[in-house]
Amino acid sequence: MISLKRIYILTGLAFLIIILLITAITTWYTVDESDQAVIHTFGKVEETVIEPGLHFKLPWPIQTVEKLSKETFSLQFGFSESNGEVQDYPRETKMITGDENIVLADMVVQWKITNPPKYLYNADNPKEILYDTTSAALRSIIGSSAIDDALTSGKAVIEGDVRDLLSKLIDNYDIGISILAVKLQDVELPNSEVRKAFTEVTDARETANTKVNEARKYENKRMNEANGEAAAILSKANGEKIARTEGAHGDVAVFDKLYNEYKKNPEVTKDRLIIETLERVLPNAEMYIMNDDGNTLKYFPIRPLEKEKETGNETEKVTPKEEGETKDGK
Known part of the structure; x- marks a missing residue:
């Protein structure tokens, strides 16, 4: 029959073995390239480890480790994609533009965890806060934009404004998240009839812009030709001006020489001029x-x-x- 002392000894050895196993297992941990770790000491955050590799800590339950990803996450606002199938949520994406038109706007937000302790403890559900903040920022910017900008050439400006506003709101919430980029996926009108009417208006506007551009091109061509002709006329006129001026100077020089000769021999010079004139005339x-x-x-x-x-x-x-x-x- 086993004595009570032996039972106590075996029980103590069992507890000691369990403690040694727990200590051996929980005093080390590894961090992957794509992860970052938060160390807790009796539930309090002590430090954040971002260097990959093998690390050591105090055994459980003194210190615990919680790992978070360092990779970039994508928030899909207004739709979800699973197994190649896309499901839309029009009630979430329906919003009013600044000129009182209704559009459906989907968006993808690129974000990452930059402060793990704040991400873990400053909010119960940071992802939900990010989703709601994205909705608020997008509705605010779309609500101050014209429908033409939202549907055509103004998307880049809207994306930049949404990113700035969203980053500012997330910084105010202080939940350890940084916004990297935002991208409008689909901005469209709510039904086919409205889309058709808007498409016709857009086509007409594009046609008008094309005609205006062609007219400006023709205007520029004619202006260039006219400027070239004017430059040629001015150049020719300047050439004639110079030629006539030089000719006049030559005539003056000839006249001065004739006059000097005339002063020396008036009669001879007079006769010679008369004879030369007759020779040219006849x-x-x-x-x-x-x-x-x-x-x-x-x-x-x-x-x-x-x-x-x-x-x-x-x-x-x-x-x-x-x-x-x-x-x-x-």
Whole structure:
């Protein structure tokens, strides 16, 4: 028969073995690359461990470990996707725009846990708070935007405004979450008839914009052509101006030289100018010079011969004769 002392000894050994096993099992833990750990000492948060690998702590129940993911989470607002099937929740996504139109807006929010202790203990359900805050931020921005912006080119601005407002609200709630990005998925009208009417209006607006762009393109083309023609006319006019100015300067210089010669020999210069003028006016005429005594001398044109000599042309040389010989045979 087993004695009472032996029972006590066996029971104590059993408890000691259990304590040693618990100590051996609960004094170490591992943290994966995608995880972060929060250490509790008698329920109080002591530290946050984000370095991956093997770590040690005091045995349970003195210290406990709770692990949270460091990865990025996606919040699907207004719809849920499971096994490739998408389920919409139109009652949650129906909202009024700033110009009093109804739209359905879905959104995806990218977020991550940046402060594990606050995420665990500052709120009972941080994910629910994030969902409600996303709804409030999206409705606020859509409610101050026009329907055209929500459906067409203003989505990027709306996404930026929603992200800023959502980040500000989450920071005020202080639940250890950071907003990384927001993305509008589908923004559409509530029924097919409204969508069709809006599509027709949008198509008409796009057609009008196309026509306006074509008109502006034609206007720019014609303006460029007109500017080019104007520049060409101005350039030609400047060229003619310069040519005429230089020609006038040349004429003035010739006149000054003639005037100087005239002052030296007025009669000779006058006769020469008269003869040269007649030669230009009557290039094919033969001119004769009459002496005061009635004798006639034929005027011999020297300049045409000089020009022929300068250009090197093969011309027939004419020996001048004094056809205007006097009657006395002189």
